[in-house]
Amino acid sequence: MNSAKKARLEAAGWKVGTVAEFLELNKQEAAFVEMKLALARCLHALRIRRKLSQSRVAELVGSSQSRVAKMESGDPSVSVDLLLRSVLAIGGSPTEVVRALASRKKLTPA
């Protein structure tokens, strides 16, 4: 790609890089999301096992029911920090967290 085309694309809001870079970035992002989803599932499973409502979890965590729902659904507005704190707050052990992360599922291609 010549630099004029690169400049045009970037002016239009595109990042320009190699295909390899793109794939690598996606791989990292996928791994990150997978881990987040693993924590989300962990939280949900633990909550069900303990027979707690989302509202009750919210109390224990110091948050709100709506945010707990977003946590369990893997909403992008939820941080790993909050997920981690929440799992611990309802009695999840670090060991359980590690197990959840270790057994994370691969995201299937669309």
Place this chain on the structure above:
Amino acid sequence: MNSAKKARLEAAGWKVGTVAEFLELNKQEAAFVEMKLALARCLHALRIRRKLSQSRVAELVGSSQSRVAKMESGDPSVSVDLLLRSVLAIGGSPTEVVRALASRKKLTPA
């Protein structure tokens, strides 16, 4: 504790709860910090192994040298999200992350 004293303490900015609650909270917080520190050590070790400077890591992560330094030192202003993304960004595998979390050290009492 009678409710008058409780009210007085809370007015002065103190949370009132049981000792058990206090200990439990500290346990959760300790577990959380331990995991964060485990990731910080993981990032540092991986960076050294790859012979990268903090500045180079900053480029790969899309951050700055100073933030990378804070990450490795376990600075409280750094999120688990950023630590996780960073480890992955410099080529750490999810497996390595899990291993790091699994081998987290206990914080020793002061």
Place this chain on the structure above:
DNA sequence: ACAAGCTATGTCAAATATGACATATACGCA
């Protein structure tokens, strides 16, 4: 049908995390 409880989704002001920057310290080398 209604009521009560649980969960999902959207919005928003306030709280927190962030990159960028300046600057300090330390180390090796010419």
Place this chain on the structure above:
DNA sequence: TGCGTATATGTCATATTTGACATAGCTTGT
């Protein structure tokens, strides 16, 4: 000594995350 490189630490404007709230859907029981 000075110079370049690497790392640490503080600050700050901005970007992202947060709890709170409203509200809707969905069950279950009466």
